[in-house]
Amino acid sequence: MEFSTSTAELSALKTDCIIVGVFDGGKLSKPAKALDKASKGAVEKAVGHGDMTGKTGSTLLLQGLAGIAAKRVLLVGCGAEKDYGRAAYSACLRAAFKALKSSAATDVTIPLETAAGAADVAWKAEQGAILALDGAYRYTRTKSKADTRNVGKAVTFHLDGKVDGKAMQAALKRGEAIGEGVALTKELGNLPPNIATPTYLADTAKDLAKKYGFKCTILEKKDMEKLGMNTLLSVSKASYQPPKFIVLEHHGGKKGAAPIVLVGKGITFDTGGISLKPGAEMDEMKYDMQGAGSVIGVMKTVGLLKLPLNIVMLVPTCENMPGGNATRPGDVVKSMNGITVEILNTDAEGRLILCDALTYAERYKPACVVDAATLTGAMVIALGHITTGVFANDDKLAQELVDAGKVAQDAAWHLPMGAEYDELLKSNFADLPNISGGRAGGSITAACFLGRFTKSYKWAHMDIAGTAWKSGAEKGATGRPVPLLANFLIKRAGK
Ligand code: BES
Ligand code: MN
Ligand code: ZN
Numbered sequence: 001m002e003f004s005t006s007t008a009e010l011s012a013l014k015t016d017c018i019i020v021g022v023f024d025g026g027k028l029s030k031p032a033k034a035l036d037k038a039s040k041g042a043v044e045k046a047v048g049h050g051d052m053t054g055k056t057g058s059t060l061l062l063q064g065l066a067g068i069a070a071k072r073v074l075l076v077g078c079g080a081e082k083d084y085g086r087a088a089y090s091a092c093l094r095a096a097f098k099a100l101k102s103s104a105a106t107d108v109t110i111p112l113e114t115a116a117g118a119a120d121v122a123w124k125a126e127q128g129a130i131l132a133l134d135g136a137y138r139y140t141r142t143k144s145k146a147d148t149r150n151v152g153k154a155v156t157f158h159l160d161g162k163v164d165g166k167a168m169q170a171a172l173k174r175g176e177a178i179g180e181g182v183a184l185t186k187e188l189g190n191l192p193p194n195i196a197t198p199t200y201l202a203d204t205a206k207d208l209a210k211k212y213g214f215k216c217t218i219l220e221k222k223d224m225e226k227l228g229m230n231t232l233l234s235v236s237k238a239s240y241q242p243p244k245f246i247v248l249e250h251h252g253g254k255k256g257a258a259p260i261v262l263v264g265k266g267i268t269f270d271t272g273g274i275s276l277k278p279g280a281e282m283d284e285m286k287y288d289m290q291g292a293g294s295v296i297g298v299m300k301t302v303g304l305l306k307l308p309l310n311i312v313m314l315v316p317t318c319e320n321m322p323g324g325n326a327t328r329p330g331d332v333v334k335s336m337n338g339i340t341v342e343i344l345n346t347d348a349e350g351r352l353i354l355c356d357a358l359t360y361a362e363r364y365k366p367a368c369v370v371d372a373a374t375l376t377g378a379m380v381i382a383l384g385h386i387t388t389g390v391f392a393n394d395d396k397l398a399q400e401l402v403d404a405g406k407v408a409q410d411a412a413w414h415l416p417m418g419a420e421y422d423e424l425l426k427s428n429f430a431d432l433p434n435i436s437g438g439r440a441g442g443s444i445t446a447a448c449f450l451g452r453f454t455k456s457y458k459w460a461h462m463d464i465a466g467t468a469w470k471s472g473a474e475k476g477a478t479g480r481p482v483p484l485l486a487n488f489l490i491k492r493a494g495k
Helices: 030-038 042-048 086-100 118-136 165-190 198-212 221-227 230-236 282-305 350-364 377-383 395-408 442-451 482-492
Strands: 002-006 017-023 059-063 072-077 107-112 154-159 215-219 244-251 260-264 266-270 310-320 332-334 340-342 368-373 388-392 412-414 459-463
Touching: 002 118, 002 165, 017 030, 017 086, 030 042, 042 059, 042 072, 059 086, 072 086, 086 118, 107 118, 118 154, 118 165, 154 165, 165 198, 165 282, 165 482, 198 215, 198 244, 198 266, 198 282, 198 310, 215 221, 221 230, 221 350, 230 310, 230 332, 230 350, 244 282, 260 282, 260 350, 260 482, 266 282, 266 350, 282 310, 282 368, 282 482, 310 350, 350 368, 350 442, 368 395, 368 482, 377 388, 377 442, 388 395, 388 442, 395 412, 395 459, 395 482, 442 459
Parallel strands: 002 154, 017 072, 017 107, 107 154, 260 310, 260 368, 266 310, 368 459, 388 412
Antiparallel strands: 059 072, 215 244, 244 310, 332 340, 388 459
């Protein structure tokens, strides 16, 4: 996708489509007014017919307006003008790209008003680039006849005044890099589980390493056995797919500076194991690797931006299958750091692969560790499909992630952990059970389990079970929390 800026007269721009906003009550935004003037009232007239009331996210496509060089003008409802902020801007652009997906428009123009100030324009350009790439994404890999329409092949941000060109270019570069990261994450998630295997994830990491100069190490089963990653291996036991432990290192910061370690849960399919899941919607458990998908995706962003940071990505990845050789409820295994775990439910497998990865992270003496995981169904009950749950042993780190999510319009919320929850982790036969406390506070007790393995560094855990993908007619990966993670890293890099 090509991104550029223009300060030419809006009505004279040769483009497939200009996207302009309309507020509640049919009130035209400034760029909509400019087009109305150039078309001698055609925009007002269309709005006057009543098909565009300004309701947030509604759209109306106008074709071939006289006096306007653009082939189309897409009106987007922006809601109440007084509430029009970053959230509404993002919602409107999402709706606009969705509406254009079924049109033949390829190059699109987005007018940005410069009056709001340089920082705001730069943010809107960055966010616009992300949403353009997001809106243009199409899953095609396993379809015989792919839809090749290509909205957003080129996106022009029209500026009605002067802005800092350098800041604008930097914003577009960030947006493109984040958008590309999101696209990779979505693709990894959407690929069927017979393609997106642990081996496939490892190969994807190898490709990124080659392209962006990362160091890539893939630990095989025998390596993991040597390290004593027995909780991880207990999950993969009954699968014919070999497990992998993927390590990517980006040495972009000062030599010897403590790295940020990102960890992603990479269960490429979660049947539940012997504690088998019910059949309905089990296909969606192909998305159980989206913690991995998102840290792999954000590494692409890191590579594209050459972020001046040291970053390590760890992905424990395997399949959770039943079988004659499968781990049984009641089995006790010793994790890499020596803690023994009684596996009371083989469906609580995410924490079993993560705990060994979190132990492995210690060797980097990290500045902090952030993991992302589709860890608990309870997360969906707590925060729905809107907000990612954040848990941490460091309040400042949690706040940093929540703040990054605000900037990125990728919402996250800090939930509690603490001793009273932690005390629920009791086993009669091992140091730790893999489930405890019943269903109540299930996301928190899962976080507490992980917390037993993160004592030596600052750590935050993001439970993305509700936000990593959408179900139903629009089933598909969202690419979250790549925008949040990218913003967190960019801020840490001081960029
Ligand atoms: N991958 C699931 C969590 C999940 C379930 C995410 C549904 C999104 C939608 C995880 O491995 C799991 O099965 N967790 C169990 C834990 C329970 C056995 C304590 C759960 O949430 O039911
Ligand atoms: Mn499970
Ligand atoms: Zn799982």
